[in-house]
Each structure stands twice: as structure tokens, then as C-alpha cells.
Amino acid sequence: MRNILLKEIKLSASPLSFIFIVFGLMFFLPGYPILCGAFFVTLGIFYSFQSAREANDIVFSALLPIAKRDVVRGKFLFVCFIECCALILMAASMIVRMTALAESDIYRTNALMNANPFALGVAFLLFGLFNLIFVGGFFKTAYRFARPFVTYLIVGFLVIAAAEALHHFPGLDCLNAFGTDRLGLQILLLAAGGALYLCMTVLACRKACRDFEKIDL
Amino acid sequence: MSIIEVSQLRKEYPSFTLKDVSFGIEKGRITGFIGRNGAGKTTTIKSMLNLVHPDSGTVCYFGKPLVGNETDIKKRIGYSTGAVNWYPRKKIRDIVGVVKGFYETWDEEAYRKYRELFTLDEQKTPHELSEGMKVKCNLLLSLSHRAEVLILDEPTSGLDPFSRNELLDIFTGLKDEGVAVFFSTHIISDIEKCADDIVYLSRGSVVAATDKAGFAEQFSRDGETLEETMLRLEKEGSHA
Numbered sequence: 001m002r003n004i005l006l007k008e009i010k011l012s013a014s015p016l017s018f019i020f021i022v023f024g025l026m027f028f029l030p031g032y033p034i035l036c037g038a039f040f041v042t043l044g045i046f047y048s049f050q051s052a053r054e055a056n057d058i059v060f061s062a063l064l065p066i067a068k069r070d071v072v073r074g075k076f077l078f079v080c081f082i083e084c085c086a087l088i089l090m091a092a093s094m095i096v097r098m099t100a101l102a103e104s105d106i107y108r109t110n111a112l113m114n115a116n117p118f119a120l121g122v123a124f125l126l127f128g129l130f131n132l133i134f135v136g137g138f139f140k141t142a143y144r145f146a147r148p149f150v151t152y153l154i155v156g157f158l159v160i161a162a163a164e165a166l167h168h169f170p171g172l173d174c175l176n177a178f179g180t181d182r183l184g185l186q187i188l189l190l191a192a193g194g195a196l197y198l199c200m201t202v203l204a205c206r207k208a209c210r211d212f213e214k215i216d217l
Numbered sequence: 218m219s220i221i222e223v224s225q226l227r228k229e230y231p232s233f234t235l236k237d238v239s240f241g242i243e244k245g246r247i248t249g250f251i252g253r254n255g256a257g258k259t260t261t262i263k264s265m266l267n268l269v270h271p272d273s274g275t276v277c278y279f280g281k282p283l284v285g286n287e288t289d290i291k292k293r294i295g296y297s298t299g300a301v302n303w304y305p306r307k308k309i310r311d312i313v314g315v316v317k318g319f320y321e322t323w324d325e326e327a328y329r330k331y332r333e334l335f336t337l338d339e340q341k342t343p344h345e346l347s348e349g350m351k352v353k354c355n356l357l358l359s360l361s362h363r364a365e366v367l368i369l370d371e372p373t374s375g376l377d378p379f380s381r382n383e384l385l386d387i388f389t390g391l392k393d394e395g396v397a398v399f400f401s402t403h404i405i406s407d408i409e410k411c412a413d414d415i416v417y418l419s420r421g422s423v424v425a426a427t428d429k430a431g432f433a434e435q436f437s438r439d440g441e442t443l444e445e446t447m448l449r450l451e452k453e454g455s456h457a
Binding site: 003059065214 | 263266267268269270287288289291292296302303304305306307311312314315316318319320
């Protein structure tokens with residue numbers, strides 16, 4: 001799998017996939033829907049799928065001495081690698097905001113979502129949805145990606161809107177906790193996001209392997 | 218025993234059917250796979266590489282079925298398809314750098330030898346290569362990992378007569394080393410020049426799978442060249 005990941009990074013990937021990891025730092029932005037950072041990261045990954053298709057990457061990979069399912073696993077590995085890099089940046093930004101910048105006025109007066117473990121959990125959820133809807137959807141044909149991307153776009157923005165709005169509902173203000181407030185609940189929500197990410201990615205990868213096996217290239 | 222055994226391969230498309238294609242490829246022999254455009258050559262080759270799923274039939278390499286032994290078999294075979302553009306904006310050196318990691322049998326000396334023979338500049342990108350050079354670039358990847366079998370889809374198309382001749386000589390050299398070469402073409406003179414065996418496909422069916430002399434004996438009329446025989450067979454087939 002090391003070789004197939006190297007192939008993804010050196011031949012298939014668009015440079016934008018790596019550059020857009022920086023959008024993980026949007027967790028620092030006050031007065032901005034920070035989860036859009038997660039969306040931009042997935043947009044960067046989308047560019048890799050686009051450039052890979054133009055380079056006949058799928059057929060090239062299928063001809064390498066690997067099983068067909070490893071072509072799919074390689075793509076998932078690359079996608080998860082980019083997502084994990086972005087999640088590390090988001091987590092680092094979140095920790096700084098929860099500690100050194102916990103009392104900062106600019107964040108305290110922010111009407112939008114706070115960068116806390118719940119936000120990171122939703123970022124996990126968004127990446128999971130991208131893997132399930134877009135990456136999984138792409139491997140139904142290994143060629144068409146417009147429909148799965150538009151579907152992801154709609155679902156992704158609904159999730160972002162819902163996550164941004166939730167803490168304004170009565171009784172849900174705990175979702176927008178600052179510093180180490182409600183830490184137990186916050187960590188639970190983060191763990192739930194992580195678990196959903198894992199489940200959706202594994203599910204998508206298994207289904208994509210099955211779908212790709214049936215495709216005539 | 219044949220090094221490749223294709224048995225009863227069948228694939229149905231709405232407008233075309235590959236009908237129970239069967240043939241064998243022997244070690245140390247060159248087999249020309251001939252048929253006009255649309256005869257089913259590429260579908261057969263893609264089925265032999267697990268890129269296309271036949272509705273029925275099997276493909277075995279070295280006595281083992283391809284399904285279930287794909288990784289091991291692919292390490293021992295080389296494949297090249299005409300002038301397809303892989304990663305058009307990446308340097309050849311970078312493509313080679315990645316590909317060689319997949320083969321324990323990668324032969325750096327063979328790579329250098331064929332790169333020099335093909336006068337291929339590895340600093341170039343496939344986008345900068347002519348159609349003929351793209352064919353050579355694809356071939357270079359197949360020839361550099363000591364493949365025991367070479368499966369080549371239209372390797373001579375787009376090549377100038379000198380390069381074509383050079384390539385056919387390379388096939389002969391590989392054959393002498395015990396490599397089985399299986400190449401599709403619609404250029405009959407390529408078959409005449411170097412093939413030992415012929416698999417002739419017409420409208421999705423194998424018309425003949427035999428050695429060159431056997432083919433001539435079975436199908437050629439007196440004084441007819443292989444090309445004339447093929448043209449006549451195709452003409453007769455289209456009127457049948």
C-alpha cells in the first residue's frame with residue numbers, strides 16, 4: 001500500500017489538494033463559518049480526482065501489479081491522508097483557541113460557531129460524508145464525478161448550516177462551549193464525529209471496492 | 218502447456234459479441250493477434266488483463282487462473298497499449314520512478330538499454346512526445362521489469378517504418394530469451410515479418426489460432442501473400 005500511496009501523491013494528485021490543506025487554519029477565523037474550511041479541503045481533493053481522470057490514472061493503476069481493489073484502497077488512503085493533515089491543523093487551531101485565546105473578545109462576541117471539539121467532530125462528519133457520497137459515488141463508474149460531487153455539496157452545506165445554527169436553539173448553547181467548558185460533552189461529540197467518519201469511510205471503501213470490481217475499464 | 222490459455226471467452230455488448238474466444242500462447246514464441254478494427258482484439262486483450270469482465274470463459278497464466286492470482290501474474294507480465302497518454306504533464310523519469318517500486322524484478326540495466334535504444338529523453342513529459350514516442354515510452358515500462366509475457370495492443374501503430382522494424386527486431390530478441398510476445402495489429406506485414414503464430418479474429422470469433430505455416434496451408438491460395446489471404450477472408454466474411 002505504500003507504493004500505491006506514493007503513486008497517488010507523486011502522479012495522481014493535484015497540487016491544489018496539498019495547498020488546500022491550509023484551509024484547516026480557517027478554524028482561527030472569527031465571524032466566519034469555520035466548517036467551510038473542511039469543505040475547501042474536500043474541494044482540493046476533488047481537483048485530484050479531476051486531474052487523475054484526465055491522466056487516465058484509473059486504467060494505469062489497474063494495470064499495475066496490484067489487485068483491482070487496491071486501486072480503490074489507494075485512492076481512499078490518499079483522501080484520508082489529506083483529510084488527516086487538515087484535521088491536525090484544525091485540531092491545533094482549536095487547542096490554541098481553547099487555551100491561549102479562550103478569553104479573546106473577538107471570539108467571545110462571535111455569533112457563529114466556536115472552534116471547539118464539537119466543531120472538529122462536525123469536520124470529521126463532513127469528511128466522512130465526502131468519502132461516502134463523493135469518493136464512494138465516483139467508483140460506481142470510475143469516471144463520472146459531477147453527480148456525486150453536487151450531492152455532497154448539497155448535503156455538506158446543509159450539515160454546515162445546521163451545525164452553525166444548532167447552538168442558537170434553546171438548550172443547545174452547550175454546543176458552542178468556550179475554553180474547557182462542558183469538556184466531557186464536547187469530547188463525547190468529537191468522538192462521535194470521529195466514529196461516524198471511520199464508519200462512513202470503511203463503508204464507502206468496501207462498497208467502492210465491490211463496485212469497481214464490476215466495472216469494465 | 219501454454220503460458221497463456223484463453224478459454225471460451227464470451228462478452229456481450231448491445232452491438233457486438235465476443236464469441237467463445239479460445240487460444241493458447243507458447244513460451245518463446247511471437248503471436249500476432251490480427252483482425253480488422255472492431256473485430257474484438259482490444260476487448261479480448263482487456264479481458265486477458267481483467268480490465269473487462271467476460272460474461273463467461275477463463276484466462277490462465279502459467280497454469281493459474283487470472284482471477285484470484287492477479288497480483289502475482291501481473292508482476293510476471295508486461296502490457297502496453299498504443300499511444301495512450303498516461304500522466305501527460307509528468308516527467309517520464311517521475312513516472313518510471315513510481316512504476317519501478319511495484320516490481321521486485323525491475324531491471325535498471327534493461328531500462329537504460331531500451332531508453333537509449335528508443336532515444337527517449339526521460340526529462341520530457343508524455344505530452345511533449347510524438348505518437349510513436351508515446352508507444353515507445355509505454356513499451357519501455359513493459360520491457361524493464363523482465364516480463365515473461367508481453368501483451369501489446371497495437372504497439373506498431375503510429376511508428377515510422379524504421380522504428381517499427383526496430384521494434385519487431387526487439388520482439389525477436391525477446392523471443393530468443395524465452396519471452397512470449399503477444400501483439401495485436403492490423404498491419405499484416407508485421408505478422409509476416411516476425412510472428413511464429415497467428416490468432417485471427419473476425420467479427421468477435423476466432424477464425425484461426427495456429428502457426429504461420431499452418432495458417433497459410435489452411436487458408437492461402439497458391440501464390441497468395443498473407444495480406445491477400447486476410448483481405449480475401451475478410452471480404453468473403455462480409456458477404457457471408
